[in-house]
Amino acid sequence: METPVKKNESGELNIETAAKHFKSYIRKIWNSSITKYFLSAFIISISGLLLYLIHLHIGYQSISLVFLFIISLLPLMNFKPGPIFLAAVMSALIWNFFFIPPYYTFRIGKVEDAMMFLMYFVIASVSGLLISRIRTQQILINQKERRTAALYNLTRDLSSSRSLDDVTQCSVNHLKETFHSEVVFLYPETDKSLKSSVHPASTFKIDDAERNVAQISFLSSQKVGRFTHNVSSISPVTYVPLTTKSRKYGVAGLIFPEDALLDTEAESLLDTFIAQISTAIEREYLTELAKNNLVIAESEKLYKTLFDSISHELKTPITTIIGAISSLKDEKINGNRNIILQLIDEAGIATERLKRLVENLLDITRLERGNLKLKKDWHSIADLLYSSISRVESDSSNRKINCNIEEDAGLYNFDYPLLEQALINILHNSIEYTGDECKIDVTAKRRSDSIVITISDDGKGFPENEIKNLFTKFYRIPGTKAGGTGLGLSIAKGFIEAHGGTIKAQNRPGGGAEFIILLPINS
Amino acid sequence: MASQNTIVVIDDESQIRKILSITLGAEGFKVIEASKGKEGIVAVANNHPQLVILDLGLPDEDGFTVLKEIRTWSNIPIIILSVRNSEDDIVKALDLGADDYVTKPFNTAELIARIRANIRRTQLPDSQSVVVNGDLKIDFSKRLIYKNDEELKVTNTEYMLLFLLFRNLDKVLTHNYLLKEIWGPVHSEDSQYLRVFIGQIRKKIEDDPAHPKYITTDSGVGYRMRLINN
Numbered sequence: 001m002e003t004p005v006k007k008n009e010s011g012e013l014n015i016e017t018a019a020k021h022f023k024s025y026i027r028k029i030w031n032s033s034i035t036k037y038f039l040s041a042f043i044i045s046i047s048g049l050l051l052y053l054i055h056l057h058i059g060y061q062s063i064s065l066v067f068l069f070i071i072s073l074l075p076l077m078n079f080k081p082g083p084i085f086l087a088a089v090m091s092a093l094i095w096n097f098f099f100i101p102p103y104y105t106f107r108i109g110k111v112e113d114a115m116m117f118l119m120y121f122v123i124a125s126v127s128g129l130l131i132s133r134i135r136t137q138q139i140l141i142n143q144k145e146r147r148t149a150a151l152y153n154l155t156r157d158l159s160s161s162r163s164l165d166d167v168t169q170c171s172v173n174h175l176k177e178t179f180h181s182e183v184v185f186l187y188p189e190t191d192k193s194l195k196s197s198v199h200p201a202s203t204f205k206i207d208d209a210e211r212n213v214a215q216i217s218f219l220s221s222q223k224v225g226r227f228t229h230n231v232s233s234i235s236p237v238t239y240v241p242l243t244t245k246s247r248k249y250g251v252a253g254l255i256f257p258e259d260a261l262l263d264t265e266a267e268s269l270l271d272t273f274i275a276q277i278s279t280a281i282e283r284e285y286l287t288e289l290a291k292n293n294l295v296i297a298e299s300e301k302l303y304k305t306l307f308d309s310i311s312h313e314l315k316t317p318i319t320t321i322i323g324a325i326s327s328l329k330d331e332k333i334n335g336n337r338n339i340i341l342q343l344i345d346e347a348g349i350a351t352e353r354l355k356r357l358v359e360n361l362l363d364i365t366r367l368e369r370g371n372l373k374l375k376k377d378w379h380s381i382a383d384l385l386y387s388s389i390s391r392v393e394s395d396s397s398n399r400k401i402n403c404n405i406e407e408d409a410g411l412y413n414f415d416y417p418l419l420e421q422a423l424i425n426i427l428h429n430s431i432e433y434t435g436d437e438c439k440i441d442v443t444a445k446r447r448s449d450s451i452v453i454t455i456s457d458d459g460k461g462f463p464e465n466e467i468k469n470l471f472t473k474f475y476r477i478p479g480t481k482a483g484g485t486g487l488g489l490s491i492a493k494g495f496i497e498a499h500g501g502t503i504k505a506q507n508r509p510g511g512g513a514e515f516i517i518l519l520p521i522n523s
Numbered sequence: 524m525a526s527q528n529t530i531v532v533i534d535d536e537s538q539i540r541k542i543l544s545i546t547l548g549a550e551g552f553k554v555i556e557a558s559k560g561k562e563g564i565v566a567v568a569n570n571h572p573q574l575v576i577l578d579l580g581l582p583d584e585d586g587f588t589v590l591k592e593i594r595t596w597s598n599i600p601i602i603i604l605s606v607r608n609s610e611d612d613i614v615k616a617l618d619l620g621a622d623d624y625v626t627k628p629f630n631t632a633e634l635i636a637r638i639r640a641n642i643r644r645t646q647l648p649d650s651q652s653v654v655v656n657g658d659l660k661i662d663f664s665k666r667l668i669y670k671n672d673e674e675l676k677v678t679n680t681e682y683m684l685l686f687l688l689f690r691n692l693d694k695v696l697t698h699n700y701l702l703k704e705i706w707g708p709v710h711s712e713d714s715q716y717l718r719v720f721i722g723q724i725r726k727k728i729e730d731d732p733a734h735p736k737y738i739t740t741d742s743g744v745g746y747r748m749r750l751i752n753n
Contacts, residue, residue, distance in 0.1 A: 311606070319542075323634075327549070343546070346538065
């Protein structure tokens, strides 16, 4: 067993521990019954001595009242009936011997003195005992109240805990406080065995042998260890299984203080605690289960959406191309040059769309793998913007894009194809989601430390609550028109960020959408 | 009365609408395009087309809703455009009253053939008592069926099946529909019945039952009596 005063690592006396041990030592002596007998004899003797000094002034009858007073105080100092009875007997004898005339003899001269002596004896014993009984009851009531309060606090804290770790931490705190014990929690690895390490909220660690004892408790769903009938000789720890009707959730281990007695009341309190804790753990377990199911359902839904959107994106251009080509075989059609050209145009547009989709899928794969290598070189910003715009314009011939580039936008060190693709994706987005009558403006300005490119339109703008999702992969604003995978903007963001830049989207104060790209200039 | 040669195309993909209007236009049809379900319903109501081509995946309301809506007031032929591998959707659409379906990506010639067949069917008088298809002839008034003018012996159930198939020449009839018509709603799931009877009928009417030319199978959907040109 540990020595009461322990040296810690630095070699200094651990004063706190010492004081604690000293206190518990005093309490132990104070509570032992032999001490109480001596103490009550001592108190009565001292009071007898003091009263002897003044008895000539107050008369021997009042002495009995003073004794009575002292005896009625004893129960308040946690004296048991035995010492109180001893005090009653002693005080009666002292009173008789020293104070009732004739002095220094047990003989009593007058009849009324004899009656008073008898009555004193009876009253002192009875009142002392009654008061002590009331006191005992009061202590029990207090104890009960404390336990009810402890249980109440536990349930309240458990019900506000929001995770298994929370529940465990809260359980450890409450068990420790209520039972003055060290606490350990073990959760299962599988249905049949506990994890090798204890829960981090535990206040002590256990070795393999102890873990095996805990394992017995887990498997048998019975209390094991100290204060139980099972392997109590081996372990100083009491292991309590955490079970509900439906499942085993783990084991809690408690080391009670050395001098603790696990009486029926304490044990039933412990059982109630453990039942509450098990229920809370079950609740967390079920919540977790429900959450996991939800996550699985969500990811299945996402997968289906993705699959649908990509297969739709692939099928539409293929349908167009096959439709056009199969029409060209038709005799009624292949005689008409005008219709042939229209069909070829449509097949061409569909091919472009297919090409863009494949490029986007390849780009997002490159970004996802994280092995994007930039082939940087010095290029003109103006070139980049003009070439992106002309490529987008050639795809959608009926749209015009206005361009306003500052003279000294200058040269910038970047991967040309990547940034061009980023700009094309953004411009393409603007064209797709605005009406033909909307204007699109591109500007570029040089600041001291960065180049600012804005792409804006005067269309409807973004729904305010969707702006945060714009750059999310595969995300499409609900209710937008058919076509598109939700990849373009997320690729643009990826490519711009690969250059150390940023992109943000916002609605312009006058209406319409605006993308702002910042590219840092690092010499 | 239906406007001659007008077709309403309800599809959310502008490219598909465009290619359809070019090719169908070359075939002499006038195409009215609609990109949304509601728009499509209005177009059908206002233009009295001869036929509707309907995509099942529409942004505002799905094709089924559009189909049901149109069927409440019109029995105009409706051809469903659908992606492949969605037999369940096709069957559902056919049971809701669609006349035929074409899977994407489609061959234009096939689509045009379907369009023509469906338009022709609406123009056939319902009360014809004798229908001839290739070597086959069915006489509804006498409940008799002939091949090369020779009477074929068929059971009652076989006749019922042939009756339904001849009445709906070139139209796909779903398993569900055939089972309900012949055995009643209780047996609407027992498609193995059908397989047995169709097999027997093929032995009697087909020149080569392993490669049927009259009754063809639309896998996962149903059976169709092909129109054979004499």
